[in-house]
Amino acid sequence: MSYKRISFETKENIAYVGMGYNCTKAMTVLDEETLNELQDIVEELHGNASSLKGVIFHSHKERCFIAGADINLISSMKTEADGQAGSEAGQKILNRIEDLKVTTIACVGGVCLGGGLELALSCKKIITSDDKSVQLGLPEVKLGIIPGFGGTYRLPKKVGLPTALDMILSGKTLDGRKGKKVGLVEETYAKERLLDMALKHFGKSEKKKSFKESLEDLATDNVLTKKIIFQKARESVLKKTKGFYQAPLKILDVMEAGVMKGRASYLASEAEAFGELCVGDQSKNLQHIFFMVESSKKYPGVKGEGKVKKLERGACLGAGTMGGGIAWLMAKNDMKPIMKDLNQGGLELGLKQSASNFMGALKRKRLSYDDFERMQRSIIAQTDFRGFGHVDLVIEAVVENMDIKKKVFAEVETKVSKDAILTSNTSSLSIQEMSTALEDSSRFAGLHFFNPVHMMPLVEIITHDNASPETVEALYNWVLKTKKTPVVVKDGPGFLVNRILMPFMNEAGFLLEEGVSMKDIDDACLNFGMPMGPCRLLDEVGIDVGQKVAKIIHDGLGDRAASSSLTGKLVEKGFLGRKTSKGFYIYDENGKVAGPNAEALAIFPKASKKMTEVEIQKRIFLPMINEAATVLEDKIVENAMAVDLGLIFGIGFPPFRGGLLKYADSEGLERIQAELVSHAESVDKARYTPCKLINDLVAQKKKFYEF
């Protein structure tokens, strides 16, 4: 039989099954057609088994074995029964591979995730290349599902229960070397020799476990120890996810209940759980995020006619909190950056910042010491403009002052080449106005990083009337290259994220004024799934910084963006947040919260008003939805997806809710509108009156995602 998606040939009694055959995409996935062909091939293998010495599963792609099951297939599941049947169909094929009487070897030269690793696990042996591109893992939990092709059954048998739980519950990946260390991988080889070396494994018995591994197996292979392992894993999941996520708990249920089960009954419960989870709201929301992220990997804007510049050499103006982080990012991406500040003292701070980011990666073993040295040393710290003529990208991160920034741009423009791209990391100043400082503003845009640069994945690219499409596209490509998530935003007060964050912070101030306790406010937001409550977040940002940004947004948007006077009182007292060890909370010498700041609480009205958690949540999230709608109305971003991507990656809006506007759509816009109207009457007209877009969408019976 001939196949289109998988190559299949037999040479010297060895069958070669090649994934990614005729595949033009970078990654091979297990889609319906591939699974159908795999099923037929496996039946052929069973038919020829008596004449075979062994089977090698390999890939035609250098950097991918199989990246997983096709997510389109998963998201097409409409009912639990569909999901369960899909899972059972995959399990059946992999069971047939496991049941082959001959030696089966998975030769993994690159990405081997989800269904890909499940296929590899059904082989008797896994060998991998020693290339960096090898990634072995079961990341299904990140999509709110359980691995559905027998992964939860087979992985513990290979690597032991604790390692399997760690991998399955976190979705983390291992390279070949680490895979070998935990017993998942038999051997690693140079990628050019991988297929040849597979032949050496025929006739060899499976690798014997080391004495240490056998001892570990013995220690964990009894009912009592397993019970303790599951209990600890459950505690850790609850701590990490605060109980918001169903999938890891379901995975634990299936794996724990399956300890004594045989293959058929274990896999039946895995398939049932897969069906249940894959059509649930959480998984649908997480799948939605996956698709958003995938679509953000392609520049969405208008293309210009000119050449899109590759940004290879970079410079950063200002070596403060942000400058140090930006120089680190440039160095990490081999841009040999120049970091310029006014004096040596400033430069030292920036160098310290970048070194501390690299040290973090070094400690977590994500970076070798040699690479740390090389990258940190590649940052050229200086107080003049030497070398600026050779850079492709300048990111300005000097003090937040329009006059200073304009002067800086007027000067730097005379030092760089004609086609260098110039950007500002301003968090609140008008990009449109700043652009007037440049002779050629077509090569200028805002590039708004969030603090801390090494942790925050979002970058807003802020356009203005004269920014050329080539400039915006070059910046978009560069942000993607640094592995961050770009969102293109039109200039306006607070751009995208800070504008929608504004009601989150402001409303907390008004609630405090009304006598709601700080703890109730922050807890209500945490229990909604936010990573921090608004008071805690203000401490993190700096209450003085928050106040300045709030003023700019208030000036730009009017009454609905007014803020409470309480933050001003904190600033007067010098309670600026974590950086001064006192804000809404007090902080210990390690910067950890040590409790509420009693002196701050004394400034607020007595916390005598009891409000339900749901009411506090409505007070805070309704005006955020309203503001997000005005962002769409004002065409600050193209669509609802950009808003949701911005808030998930910019402020950690709870991913399981799919994004603020996805959440609003699922609640129903009619309900949101009615709640806003009632709050406009009972709380404040300016802050809660539904905006035109919400009224229009309700009248047209449409959702944000249909706008």
Ligand SMILES: NC(=O)c1ccc[n+]([C@@H]2O[C@H](COP(=O)([O-])OP(=O)(O)OC[C@H]3O[C@@H](n4cnc5c(N)ncnc54)[C@H](O)[C@@H]3O)[C@@H](O)[C@H]2O)c1
């Ligand atoms: N800190 C944040 O949380 C954050 C987040 C996003 C954006 N931003 C923006 O980033 C920019 C920098 O903020 P920061 O927090 O890093 O400030 P910072 O005060 O820590 O650092 C500013 C640095 O710029 C230097 N500087 C001043 N004038 C200069 C000039 N002419 N040439 C070179 N260096 C000069 C200063 O010496 C100082 O080292 C601001 O526009 C701010 O709004 C800050």
